[in-house]
Amino acid sequence: MRLIWTIAKRELAGYFTSPVAYVFLVIFLLLAGFFTFTAGNFFERGEASLAAFFGWHPWIYLVLVPAVGMRIWAEERRSGTIELLLTLPVATWQAIVAKFLASWLFLALALALTFPMIVTVNLLGEPDNGIIAAGYLGSFLLAGAYLAVSCMTSAMTRNQVVAFILSVVVCLFLLLAGFNPVTDLLARWASPALVDTVAAFSVVTHFDGFQRGVIDARDLAFFLSVIGFALFATGVVIRGHRAG
Amino acid sequence: MIRIENLVKTFGAKRAVDGISFEVARGEVLGFLGPNGAGKSTTMRMITGFMPPSAGRVTIGGHDVVESPLEAKRLIGYLPENAASYPDMTVQGFLNFTAEMRGLRGSRKKQAVARVVDLCFLGSVLRQSIDTLSKGYKHRTCLAQALIHDPEVLIMDEPTDGLDPNQKHEVRNLIREIGRTKAIIFSTHILEEVDAACTRAIIIDRGRIVASGTPDELGRPLEDVFRRVTLPDTAKAA
Numbered sequence: 001m002r003l004i005w006t007i008a009k010r011e012l013a014g015y016f017t018s019p020v021a022y023v024f025l026v027i028f029l030l031l032a033g034f035f036t037f038t039a040g041n042f043f044e045r046g047e048a049s050l051a052a053f054f055g056w057h058p059w060i061y062l063v064l065v066p067a068v069g070m071r072i073w074a075e076e077r078r079s080g081t082i083e084l085l086l087t088l089p090v091a092t093w094q095a096i097v098a099k100f101l102a103s104w105l106f107l108a109l110a111l112a113l114t115f116p117m118i119v120t121v122n123l124l125g126e127p128d129n130g131i132i133a134a135g136y137l138g139s140f141l142l143a144g145a146y147l148a149v150s151c152m153t154s155a156m157t158r159n160q161v162v163a164f165i166l167s168v169v170v171c172l173f174l175l176l177a178g179f180n181p182v183t184d185l186l187a188r189w190a191s192p193a194l195v196d197t198v199a200a201f202s203v204v205t206h207f208d209g210f211q212r213g214v215i216d217a218r219d220l221a222f223f224l225s226v227i228g229f230a231l232f233a234t235g236v237v238i239r240g241h242r243a244g
Numbered sequence: 245m246i247r248i249e250n251l252v253k254t255f256g257a258k259r260a261v262d263g264i265s266f267e268v269a270r271g272e273v274l275g276f277l278g279p280n281g282a283g284k285s286t287t288m289r290m291i292t293g294f295m296p297p298s299a300g301r302v303t304i305g306g307h308d309v310v311e312s313p314l315e316a317k318r319l320i321g322y323l324p325e326n327a328a329s330y331p332d333m334t335v336q337g338f339l340n341f342t343a344e345m346r347g348l349r350g351s352r353k354k355q356a357v358a359r360v361v362d363l364c365f366l367g368s369v370l371r372q373s374i375d376t377l378s379k380g381y382k383h384r385t386c387l388a389q390a391l392i393h394d395p396e397v398l399i400m401d402e403p404t405d406g407l408d409p410n411q412k413h414e415v416r417n418l419i420r421e422i423g424r425t426k427a428i429i430f431s432t433h434i435l436e437e438v439d440a441a442c443t444r445a446i447i448i449d450r451g452r453i454v455a456s457g458t459p460d461e462l463g464r465p466l467e468d469v470f471r472r473v474t475l476p477d478t479a480k481a482a
Contacts, residue, residue: 006341014332017373018335079330080326080328083322083325084322084329089347090345144303232397239444242295
């Protein structure tokens, strides 16, 4: 546990000694604000909720989370520090979990900095803050799922651009499988059972509940198992390219 | 301390390391020689537990590197090829990090860092970030990292690569000094280092040991011996 914290601390510090963290935070907050107030018609909706805010998260994260995750392993492989890290007395899974947690904490910080949204909506009306809390939890888990996928693609290559693109593609699939225009298209020729099965793999389907304030154990299990599976796959990939 | 039995590593059809066996006892400094691509780095990566061997066994102080990796890794200090280190960290931050990873906390951590800073002459650059350092300092920072827990076994991949003559001299002296009480393996293709720092040397070529012994046993001049037992790059391609 201590080793995991030591590595995570180093990773987190790494974000803030480079411009990456600040650029990310500013862009994230700008995009979140723009989509909520302009594209999401926050004011015109006439309701005291953050639906306009959370609805955009799967799309904002689609680009920004892989940008955070792409360096996690690709950078270690490119610079050769992976050799240093993995010859320290630490198990590979501990290093994987530590690096993931550090980046997830960073994303949590970015999310926490959107608190003016809560303040605004509370000043303007009387929203159900329980729904908002559930929305934040869902958004955090969604970011974690994308991030774990980025970890996996990052371990596959020493090229960060390749890692980024692969990650966006996989996350896009996770997103589109439950996106209404896509499911409608599928429904034209596929059986409803198949459409539901495909949609069940989508982060959108499982994020919906949280946005409505419902914390369903199945949705929790979905996000946690995506994270678990992607991190496990990361371990397989890392062991794989050392085994030769 | 270090025991290597029939170590093999294959990458696809290529046998990078092809049945290497040797032992290094406490108080020995083993020079690991060979042309580029002979399998030196691959062997060292297997000894340090970074790569699992395709066949064969490595034990460090009685701990099998594959079966009980953490126990084995605790005994090893490792200087990887090109002295990789995190460029965004300061020297101090980096050494604190590796000390903590080695389980050193509080005053023991402070002492350990102070000791290696002294040993590797890093006092003047402690607060600089590693990417602003010259190659010599970068190298010594990574060496300091390898020494931080006062390891019983020290594995160094080209520890003098890219250093100026003064720095080379210092590193060699350091190796000889530390080697009195530890088991050390270092790779190099600078033959004079064998005389300067080693108690024993092994020459490998295309994954196999082609000569081994004390510098005196190998014969002199060492360069002729080396050229006789290894093939040049051009011959390998044929």
